Amino acid sequence: MGGIGSTYACILQLAGGCEVSVIARSNLKQIQEKGLDFESSALGSKKGIKFAGGESIVALSRLYLEKESRGRGRARPLTA
Numbered sequence: 001m002g003g004i005g006s007t008y009a010c011i012l013q014l015a016g017g018c019e020v021s022v023i024a025r026s027n028l029k030q031i032q033e034k035g036l037d038f039e040s041s042a043l044g045s046k047k048g049i050k051f052a053g054g055e056s057i058v059a060l061s062r063l064y065l066e067k068e069s070r071g072r073g074r075a076r077p078l079t080a
Helices: 003-015 030-033 055-072
Strands: 021-024 036-040 044-049 053-056
Touching: 003 021, 003 036, 003 044, 021 030, 021 055, 030 053, 053 055
Parallel strands: 021 053
Antiparallel strands: 036 044
């Protein structure tokens, strides 16, 4: 997760009223186990924020490629 995505995910999760899932590049396991720590001088601080779900970008790329190979012709990798 990047800085902007992490910030908005934490804000939405702390606000309540919705389920927040995240996509992480490399630290998904740590986020799932320990949550995220959020520190803001304007919004306060909270440690160990947990989310409804999460997925790694690698797993999502595999799912996309599998779907493409089964259906609509030639599979194309996701680009950043």
